[in-house]
Amino acid sequence: MSATLTPTMPPQFAPGPTGLKRLRMVKESSQDPLRIIPELIRDHGDVARIRFFWVNYHVVNHPEGVRRVLVENHKNYIKSRNYVGLKVLLGQGLLTAEGEHWRRERKLAQPAFHRERLQGFADTMVDTTDQMLERWSAEGGGIRDVHAEMMRLTLRIVGLTLFGADLDGDAQDVGRALTVALTWANRHAESLIRVPWWVPSGPNLRFLAAKRSIVKVVQRVISERRSRGVDGTDLLGMLMSARDESDGKGMSDQQLLDELLTLVLAGHETTANALSFALYLLAQHPEQARALEAQIDAALGEAPPTLADLPKLDAVRMVAEEAMRLFPPAWVMERDALEDDLIMGHRVPKGSTVGLFPYTLHRHPAYWNEPERFDPSRFEKAAAEARPKHVYFPFGGGPRFCIGNAFAMMELQLLLSMILQRFRVAPAPGFQLELEPSITLRPAAGMPLTLEPRR
Numbered sequence: 001m002s003a004t005l006t007p008t009m010p011p012q013f014a015p016g017p018t019g020l021k022r023l024r025m026v027k028e029s030s031q032d033p034l035r036i037i038p039e040l041i042r043d044h045g046d047v048a049r050i051r052f053f054w055v056n057y058h059v060v061n062h063p064e065g066v067r068r069v070l071v072e073n074h075k076n077y078i079k080s081r082n083y084v085g086l087k088v089l090l091g092q093g094l095l096t097a098e099g100e101h102w103r104r105e106r107k108l109a110q111p112a113f114h115r116e117r118l119q120g121f122a123d124t125m126v127d128t129t130d131q132m133l134e135r136w137s138a139e140g141g142g143i144r145d146v147h148a149e150m151m152r153l154t155l156r157i158v159g160l161t162l163f164g165a166d167l168d169g170d171a172q173d174v175g176r177a178l179t180v181a182l183t184w185a186n187r188h189a190e191s192l193i194r195v196p197w198w199v200p201s202g203p204n205l206r207f208l209a210a211k212r213s214i215v216k217v218v219q220r221v222i223s224e225r226r227s228r229g230v231d232g233t234d235l236l237g238m239l240m241s242a243r244d245e246s247d248g249k250g251m252s253d254q255q256l257l258d259e260l261l262t263l264v265l266a267g268h269e270t271t272a273n274a275l276s277f278a279l280y281l282l283a284q285h286p287e288q289a290r291a292l293e294a295q296i297d298a299a300l301g302e303a304p305p306t307l308a309d310l311p312k313l314d315a316v317r318m319v320a321e322e323a324m325r326l327f328p329p330a331w332v333m334e335r336d337a338l339e340d341d342l343i344m345g346h347r348v349p350k351g352s353t354v355g356l357f358p359y360t361l362h363r364h365p366a367y368w369n370e371p372e373r374f375d376p377s378r379f380e381k382a383a384a385e386a387r388p389k390h391v392y393f394p395f396g397g398g399p400r401f402c403i404g405n406a407f408a409m410m411e412l413q414l415l416l417s418m419i420l421q422r423f424r425v426a427p428a429p430g431f432q433l434e435l436e437p438s439i440t441l442r443p444a445a446g447m448p449l450t451l452e453p454r455r
């Protein structure tokens with residue numbers, strides 16, 4: 001006899017794999033999540049559950065579910081226990097803090113990202129990119145690891161705009177150390193049995209050395225600023241001069257350190273990945289790349305872009321958005337449920353982890369026609385407005401929405417326009433893109449592309 005759902009029947013758990021299939025999926029999900037998560041959704045639907053010992057993991061691949069977790073019932077969720085590695089690295093910065101501490105820090109930092117402030121950042125972004133392109137021009141065309149270049153460029157931009165510090169000399173060291181630290185944080189999150197970070201194992205010692213070298217750079221930035229005297233014009237200045245309304249106390253060096261580390265991390269690798277994927281996609285689609293070059297030339301000629309030019313560079317915005325649809329730098333967001341919840345009719349018990357996956361929802365065939373195809377026209381204003389909210393969420397949603405969203409979109413538009421104005425991108429012979437779904441989604445082995453000067 002088949003059961004019929006009545007109002008008195010308790011809600012059911014979400015469907016999911018059982019038996020050997022479950023064991024296989026649990027094992028493979030940490031090695032190859034970009035294959036396993038879509039398989040789980042294909043076989044079990046847009047809310048699926050996979051259990052293993054004490055872990056009760058829900059994959060949610062529907063805009064209504066995203067809204068439930070990030071917006072409607074956000075108070076019921078905290079960042080998942082998989083952020084533990086990031087917490088060791090970033091302490092109580094904006095990305096990892098919770099509750100009252102998070103609210104206070106967000107309030108303090110928000111004004112530094114207001115639109116009027118961004119005006120001033122545009123000039124820095126353009127000047128810094130111009131210096132990179134001058135170097136490229138001097139070195140001539142050929143194959144370049146665009147991902148390494150974008151990491152260096154975006155690190156410099158974050159340092160100059162938010163802290164008034166040029167980190168270019170530190171870029172290589174910081175880049176290497178961040179890779180070590182993030183790889184550790186990722187593995188730490190994935191391990192079922194975690195060796196505490198303070199146990200002197202090989203990976204832990206390498207992580208601690210990497211963390212020390214990043215902290216050293218950030219501490220130098222803070223002490224240079226303290227000795228110059230605090231001015232409140234950039235984010236660091238604002239954070240340093242901020243006072244708590246209740247006790248009049250300022251931020252301790254530890255708080256500043258956590259916040260700066262967070263912004264270095266959240267503000268540069270994500271943007272560098274988005275830029276690299278956008279350039280990769282254009283290299284793969286020469287017709288679209290030529291059309292875009294023509295639009296950029298028509299809008300700018302040979303002059304560098306200004307903030308006022310951005311509306312004329314809407315085609316560049318669409319390419320950036322489409323690149324983040326196919327390759328969302330934040331490919332997963334995870335939360336732990338504080339109390340039982342109901343997501344699209346499924347019972348999600350207290351303590352469960354919920355994974356929201358831009359990588360799969362951005363390719364959901366119910367919302368995207370030919371989801372695998374690169375088609376920036378999906379982001380024409382009318383098409384984007386017609387789409388349900390939260391189908392596309394590269395910057396998250398609700399109160400924990402990316403604070404750097406407008407900063408990043410401006411940066412993507414300015415930098416891409418400048419690069420394409422001066423260089424033509426083409427594939428590098430023999431290069432096959434492999435993805436590394438670490439804390440961010442990045443190319444696994446750099447992003448070599450052929451770049452030829454256009455002038």
Ligand code: HEM
Pocket residue numbers: 094095096106158262263266267268270271274328329330333334393394395396397399400401402403404405407408
């Ligand atoms: C293409 C570039 C970027 C992408 C795709 C991106 C994506 C995201 C996402 C998805 C979240 C929410 C995470 C969650 O809910 O678990 C987030 C949060 C955050 N992002 Fe971004 N981000 C980008 C650029 C930036 C930039 C440029 C900055 C700073 C300069 C920044 C700073 C932050 C911070 C501080 C948070 C934590 C906010 C909070 O919880 O209050 N991001 N970002």
